[in-house]
Amino acid sequence: MSKMMVIKWILDGTKDKKKLAAWLITAATVLFLIFAGSPFANINTNTASAQTNPYASVGTLVVNTNNTAANFTLTGPATYSGNGTSWSQADAPIGTYTITFDPIPGYDTPPGDTQTLVNGGTITFTGLYNLSVGTITVTTNNSAATFTVTGPATYTGSGTSWSQADAPAGIYTITFVPIPGYDTPASDTQTLVSKGTIAFTGTYNLSVGTITVTTNNSAATFNITGPATYTGSGTSWSQSNAPIGTYTITYDPVSGYDTPPSDTQTLVSKGTIAFTGTYNLSVGTITVTTNNSAATFTITGPATYTGSGISWSQSNAPIGTYTITFDPIPGYDTPASDTQTLTSKGTIAFTGTYNKTIYTVKLQSLADAYISQFKQENNINYGTIITMNVQSFSPGVSGNLKNERSFVKFNTSSIPAGSTILSTALQLYAMNVSNSTRNYKVQRVGQNWDETTITWNNMPSVASSVTAFANTPLSPGWMSWTVTPDVQAWVSGNYNYGWQISDQSENSSTQYTTTFYTREYSDTSLRPTLVVQYTVV
Known part of the structure; x- marks a missing residue:
């Protein structure tokens, strides 16, 4: 810097009157240094490079x-x-x-x-x-408490009071582990600063809620089992401060009502579970089926009913055990009583089958006799002796045939008119038989006759059709013919003149004779018999 430049700088500074004194002092110092030959004055402004200042600070x-x-x-x-x-x-x-x-x-x-x-x-x-560290503390109200603290470092702890010194600074989150029966404290997040302390607090409150029960029957009783056990009754019941958990309700039966089903629900903390038990009347359906429109019956049990006809039913019948009793109908077997148990919403079906009553009668002959063709006997009556014969014989002498036939008649008036004949058996006991089997036929008699006057010469006419055939036994015993069509005709209004029994092949060269007991025989069990089974319409 030249001396003239320094002088100009000083003069310019004097223009500020307020700083004039300061400038004058400064200017005097600078001029002294310039004109006194100060080392700082050795600055060559005309050279291309400056000299190093050995006095730099x-x-x-x-x-x-x-x-x-x-x-x-x-x-x-x-x-x-x-x-x-x-x-x-x-x-x-x-x-x-x-x-x-x-x-x-x-x-x-x-x-x-x-x-x-x-x-x-x-x-x-x-x-x-x-190192940036601080202290973490945890306080709980439950000695069973456990927890995890996560952040720049991870810690686990337990109990009611816990601390960790020299924990790295940063953001920490605590998570509490559930304890059965208690509400789990909420997680918490805090920031630990160097040399600071963060304090976590976990309060385990008992986990409880409310249980309510509603029924529609004042006689209802029930049991609730779970973390605690309760019993209750009536239409409205509640229990507060119940420990949380799963509860099951079981309803007790009330007579005449369907028992509500058990129910299971889970109670959460501060929540409410509501059980509802509906006791519906226990009813079912009774049906009766018969095969006779005239049928009548009575049903007894929790309720009593009467009915009739072939189809009957009763809905909404109280449950329980019922017995049906059928009333008699003339001409029919009365169905047996029956007992069944009706369950709720179920059906019991009674069936009454009226089968026609099968009557059996055993009739002894009203009249019996035999007649002989033999010319010396054809006008003789054999109606009052204890036996009667059927014989086939022709000795070969012209006009000397010796065939014999028997007649028998029964009083069937004891069988009601119009009855249905189910089976019959015309039975004759053969007390003397031939040594060879013969086939005897039965034919319905078409005219009336009298056992005391009938002979070969005045014998009544018989039907051209044969009612039945039967073979003779080889030893004494019963012979039997089925004569159902003839008996049915008689009870239906036709005249009853009995039957004629004869050998199917008369006029045999060999004499074949069978002798039967008659109604005059002393042993009544061996007399001619007609057995009839029938039903009444």
Whole structure:
């Protein structure tokens, strides 16, 4: 800088009157240095390069840390950045410097520092990165409590009081583990700062709720089982402060009603479960079927009913055991009584089958006799002796045939007119038989006759058709013919003149004779018999 430039700078400064005094002092000092030959005046403004100033003011900056990841910035007359555990800067302009350390996760950041560097001196900055830690505490009201704390580090704990010192700073979340019968405390999140303390609190409240029961029957009783057991009754019942959990209700039977089904529900904390039991009347259906429109009957049990006809039913009948009794109908067998049990919503079916009554009668002959063709006997009556014959014989002498036939008649008036004949048996006991089997036929007589006057010569006419055939036995015993069509005709209104029994092949050269007992025989069990089975319409 030339001397003229310095003088001009001084003169310009005097224009500010308020600073005139300061400028005058400064100007005097500068002029002294210029004209007195100060080393600072040796500045050659005409050369291309400036001379090094051996009197420059500099010093040394030093930074020490305890963390290799440390980064920092120095600001002052000059600005520097550095890192690591040991750093230095020589020839730093003198003046005041401030250091700022960058954060390192998990460590406390050293505070900033300001120092003044003097000419030829050294200033040393020290940055200590201490781990960022604090304390975590947990308090609960249940010694069975367990929990997990997660964050920069993970911890587990239990009991009513727990703590962890030297926990890395950061955000922590606590999760409480459920304890049966208690509400689980909510999770919580807090931020732990260096040298600070975060306090978690977990309150385990008893887990309870309310149970209600509603029924439609004042006689209802019930039992509730689960974490606790309760009994109740009536139409409306409730239990507060019930431990949470799964409950099952069982209803007791009420006579005459369907028992409501059991029910299971889960009670949650502060919740309500509502059981409903509906007792419906226990009823069912009774049906009766018969095969006779004239049928009548009575049903007794929890209720009493009467009915009739072939089809009958009763709905909404109280459940229980019922017995049906059928009334008699003339001419029919009365169905047996029957007992059945009616269940709720079920059906019991009674069936009454009226079968026609089968009557059996055993009639002894009203009249019996035999007649002989033999010419010396054809006008003789054999109606009052104890036997009668059937014979086939022709000795070969012209006009001397000796065939014999028997007649028998029964009074069937005891069988009601119009009855249905089911079976018949005309039975004659053969007390004397031939040594050869013969076939005897039965034919219905078409005219009336009298056992005391009938002979071969006045015998009545008989039907041309044969009613039945039967073979003679080879030893004494019963012979039997089925004569159902003839008996049916008689009870239906036709005249009853009995039957004629004769050998199917008369006029045999060999004499074949069978002798039967008649109604005059003393042993009544061996007399001619007609057995009839019938039903009445």
